[in-house]
Amino acid sequence: MNTLNRFADPVYCLSRFIIGLMFACHGGQKIFNFPPGGHGMPADALGWVGAIVELAGGLLIAFGLFTRVAAFFSAGEMAVAYFMVHGPRHFFPIVNKGEAAVFYCWFFLFVFFYGPGRWSIDALLRGKVRSAAAST
Numbered sequence: 294m295n296t297l298n299r300f301a302d303p304v305y306c307l308s309r310f311i312i313g314l315m316f317a318c319h320g321g322q323k324i325f326n327f328p329p330g331g332h333g334m335p336a337d338a339l340g341w342v343g344a345i346v347e348l349a350g351g352l353l354i355a356f357g358l359f360t361r362v363a364a365f366f367s368a369g370e371m372a373v374a375y376f377m378v379h380g381p382r383h384f385f386p387i388v389n390k391g392e393a394a395v396f397y398c399w400f401f402l403f404v405f406f407y408g409p410g411r412w413s414i415d416a417l418l419r420g421k422v423r424s425a426a427a428s429t
Contacts, residue, residue, distance in 0.1 A: 309404060317347065319347045320351060321348055343370050360409035361404075364401040364402070364404035367397065368401035371394045371395075375395060
C-alpha cells in the first residue's frame, strides 16, 4: 500500500479540480443558464449570493487559487442550502434530495483543512515567493 502514497496528492488535486468544476456548473446554470437545463435565475438576493459563491468558489477551488478561503465559503453555502432548503423536508438526505449539498459541504470542509495540494496556483505562488525570498 505504501506505493500508492505517491499518488495521494495528485489524485486529491484531480478530485479538487473535477469537483470544483462541477460545483461551478451549478452557479453557471443559475447565473448564465449554462449549461442549460438548470434551476434558472435565482428568485431572491440569497439565491444570487449562493449562485455567485458556487460559480466563483467552484472555479477558485478547481484551479487552487485562494483555495482555503473559497472552500470555507463554499462549505458554508452548502450547509445553509441544506438546512434551509432540504432539511425541513425530511431528516435523511436521501429522502429530502440533499445528498449533493451534504457531499459538497463535507468535501469542501476537507479541502479547507487539507489545503490546495501540489497542483494548484497557490502552490505555484508559494514557490515563487520562496524562491524570490531565498535569492535575496
